[in-house]
Amino acid sequence: MRLALEEGRRAGAEGNLAIGSVIVRDGAVIGAGRNTIHTEGDPTNHAEMAAIRDACRALETAALPGTTLYTTVEPCPMCLWAICLAGVEALVIGARHRDIRPPRVHYGTYAVEALLAMTGRRIDIVAGILTDDCIALREAYER
Numbered sequence: 001m002r003l004a005l006e007e008g009r010r011a012g013a014e015g016n017l018a019i020g021s022v023i024v025r026d027g028a029v030i031g032a033g034r035n036t037i038h039t040e041g042d043p044t045n046h047a048e049m050a051a052i053r054d055a056c057r058a059l060e061t062a063a064l065p066g067t068t069l070y071t072t073v074e075p076c077p078m079c080l081w082a083i084c085l086a087g088v089e090a091l092v093i094g095a096r097h098r099d100i101r102p103p104r105v106h107y108g109t110y111a112v113e114a115l116l117a118m119t120g121r122r123i124d125i126v127a128g129i130l131t132d133d134c135i136a137l138r139e140a141y142e143r
Contacts, residue, residue, distance in 0.1 A: 001094055001130045004070045005137060007034040007047060012141030014039050019138065021051040021071040023064065023088070030067065031055025047071060048079035052086050063087050072134040073097065074127075080112050083123065090124040094134030101139055 007020025011034035023031035033050025037043055048071055056062055068090040069083055074097050083091060097110065116123060 001070050001072070001092065001134070003029060003032065004047075004072050004094070005130065005133055007032055008072045008134075008137050011035040011047065012137065016141075017138070018141035019047040019071070019073045021047040021069060023051050023055040023067050023069050025064075025067045030058055030064075044078065046076065046079050047073075048075050049082055052082055052088075056086070065089065068092060070094075070129075073100070073138055074112055077110065077115055080115055081119075084116075084119070084121045088123065090126070092129050093125065093127040094129055095131050095138060096127065099131065099135050101135075 003022045004020040007022065008018045011020060012018030014036070016035045016038045019035040021033050022029050031051045031054035033047045033054055035047045036045040036050065048069060051069060052064070055064055055067065064086040067088050069088045070092045072094040074093050074095065075083060091112065112125060
Protein backbone atom coordinates (compact mmCIF):
# COMPACT_ATOMS: atom_id res chain seq x y z
CA MET A 1 0.00 0.00 0.00
CA ARG A 2 2.90 2.35 0.58
CA LEU A 3 3.78 2.16 -3.14
CA ALA A 4 0.16 2.95 -4.01
CA LEU A 5 0.35 5.96 -1.69
CA GLU A 6 3.45 7.13 -3.58
CA GLU A 7 1.51 6.91 -6.86
CA GLY A 8 -1.33 8.84 -5.23
CA ARG A 9 1.05 11.59 -4.12
CA ARG A 10 2.31 11.89 -7.71
CA ALA A 11 -1.26 12.16 -8.96
CA GLY A 12 -2.10 14.90 -6.48
CA ALA A 13 1.09 16.84 -7.21
CA GLU A 14 0.20 16.73 -10.92
CA GLY A 15 -3.24 18.25 -10.29
CA ASN A 16 -5.32 15.07 -10.25
CA LEU A 17 -7.30 13.27 -7.58
CA ALA A 18 -4.69 11.76 -5.26
CA ILE A 19 -5.38 8.08 -5.84
CA GLY A 20 -2.78 5.44 -6.59
CA SER A 21 -2.73 1.71 -7.30
CA VAL A 22 -0.22 -1.08 -7.77
CA ILE A 23 -0.58 -4.69 -8.91
CA VAL A 24 1.58 -7.40 -7.37
CA ARG A 25 2.24 -11.00 -8.37
CA ASP A 26 4.52 -13.32 -6.41
CA GLY A 27 5.79 -10.41 -4.32
CA ALA A 28 6.82 -8.26 -7.30
CA VAL A 29 5.11 -5.12 -8.57
CA ILE A 30 4.02 -5.78 -12.15
CA GLY A 31 1.91 -2.65 -12.68
CA ALA A 32 1.46 0.79 -11.19
CA GLY A 33 -0.92 3.63 -11.88
CA ARG A 34 -2.25 6.90 -10.63
CA ASN A 35 -5.24 9.03 -11.40
CA THR A 36 -4.55 11.27 -14.43
CA ILE A 37 -8.09 12.30 -15.33
CA HIS A 38 -7.41 16.04 -15.27
CA THR A 39 -3.91 16.12 -16.77
CA GLU A 40 -4.78 13.66 -19.55
CA GLY A 41 -8.35 14.86 -20.11
CA ASP A 42 -9.70 11.32 -19.99
CA PRO A 43 -12.41 10.34 -17.49
CA THR A 44 -11.32 6.68 -17.62
CA ASN A 45 -7.78 7.38 -16.40
CA HIS A 46 -8.38 6.11 -12.88
CA ALA A 47 -5.47 4.70 -10.89
CA GLU A 48 -6.76 1.13 -11.06
CA MET A 49 -7.28 1.30 -14.83
CA ALA A 50 -3.76 2.67 -15.29
CA ALA A 51 -2.27 -0.08 -13.10
CA ILE A 52 -4.15 -2.75 -15.05
CA ARG A 53 -2.97 -1.30 -18.37
CA ASP A 54 0.60 -1.14 -17.08
CA ALA A 55 0.57 -4.75 -15.85
CA CYS A 56 -1.05 -6.05 -19.03
CA ARG A 57 1.53 -4.25 -21.20
CA ALA A 58 4.38 -5.57 -19.05
CA LEU A 59 3.13 -9.15 -19.26
CA GLU A 60 1.81 -8.84 -22.82
CA THR A 61 -1.55 -10.29 -21.82
CA ALA A 62 -5.02 -9.18 -20.82
CA ALA A 63 -5.22 -11.78 -18.05
CA LEU A 64 -3.84 -11.14 -14.59
CA PRO A 65 -4.46 -14.32 -12.57
CA GLY A 66 -2.58 -14.69 -9.32
CA THR A 67 -2.40 -10.94 -8.79
CA THR A 68 -3.36 -8.55 -6.00
CA LEU A 69 -4.34 -4.96 -6.70
CA TYR A 70 -3.63 -2.42 -3.95
CA THR A 71 -5.50 0.86 -4.17
CA THR A 72 -5.63 3.86 -1.88
CA VAL A 73 -9.37 4.44 -2.38
CA GLU A 74 -12.13 1.90 -3.02
CA PRO A 75 -12.50 1.28 -6.78
CA CYS A 76 -15.48 2.78 -8.57
CA PRO A 77 -17.83 0.44 -10.48
CA MET A 78 -15.93 0.94 -13.76
CA CYS A 79 -12.61 0.04 -12.17
CA LEU A 80 -14.02 -2.88 -10.22
CA TRP A 81 -15.45 -4.37 -13.39
CA ALA A 82 -12.08 -3.98 -15.16
CA ILE A 83 -10.44 -5.68 -12.16
CA CYS A 84 -12.91 -8.56 -12.57
CA LEU A 85 -12.37 -8.81 -16.34
CA ALA A 86 -8.59 -8.88 -15.87
CA GLY A 87 -8.90 -11.77 -13.43
CA VAL A 88 -7.27 -10.02 -10.48
CA GLU A 89 -7.73 -12.37 -7.55
CA ALA A 90 -7.38 -10.06 -4.54
CA LEU A 91 -8.16 -6.42 -3.86
CA VAL A 92 -6.59 -4.46 -1.01
CA ILE A 93 -8.37 -1.19 -0.21
CA GLY A 94 -6.99 1.68 1.85
CA ALA A 95 -9.99 3.99 2.28
CA ARG A 96 -13.64 3.53 1.44
CA HIS A 97 -15.58 6.23 -0.40
CA ARG A 98 -17.72 6.70 2.70
CA ASP A 99 -14.53 7.60 4.67
CA ILE A 100 -13.57 10.57 2.48
CA ARG A 101 -14.60 14.08 3.58
CA PRO A 102 -16.52 15.75 2.23
CA PRO A 103 -18.58 12.62 1.58
CA ARG A 104 -18.56 11.31 -1.99
CA VAL A 105 -22.34 11.49 -2.35
CA HIS A 106 -22.34 10.67 -6.06
CA TYR A 107 -21.48 7.07 -5.12
CA GLY A 108 -24.49 6.78 -2.81
CA THR A 109 -24.31 3.56 -0.80
CA TYR A 110 -21.94 1.88 -3.27
CA ALA A 111 -19.47 -0.67 -1.95
CA VAL A 112 -17.37 -3.11 -3.96
CA GLU A 113 -18.95 -6.03 -2.11
CA ALA A 114 -22.42 -5.00 -3.30
CA LEU A 115 -21.39 -4.91 -6.96
CA LEU A 116 -19.60 -8.23 -6.65
CA ALA A 117 -22.68 -9.80 -5.05
CA MET A 118 -24.93 -8.35 -7.72
CA THR A 119 -22.79 -9.78 -10.53
CA GLY A 120 -21.87 -13.09 -8.91
CA ARG A 121 -18.14 -12.34 -9.13
CA ARG A 122 -15.68 -13.23 -6.41
CA ILE A 123 -12.53 -11.39 -5.42
CA ASP A 124 -10.78 -11.66 -2.08
CA ILE A 125 -11.09 -8.26 -0.41
CA VAL A 126 -9.00 -6.80 2.38
CA ALA A 127 -9.98 -3.33 3.54
CA GLY A 128 -8.59 -0.89 6.05
CA ILE A 129 -4.89 -0.99 5.17
CA LEU A 130 -3.18 2.32 6.05
CA THR A 131 -6.66 3.86 6.00
CA ASP A 132 -5.73 7.07 7.81
CA ASP A 133 -2.82 7.69 5.42
CA CYS A 134 -5.05 7.03 2.40
CA ILE A 135 -7.79 9.34 3.68
CA ALA A 136 -5.32 12.11 4.50
CA LEU A 137 -3.73 11.88 1.05
CA ARG A 138 -7.06 11.92 -0.78
CA GLU A 139 -8.45 14.80 1.30
CA ALA A 140 -5.26 16.85 0.88
CA TYR A 141 -5.87 17.04 -2.87
CA GLU A 142 -9.67 17.33 -2.92
CA ARG A 143 -10.94 18.78 -6.20
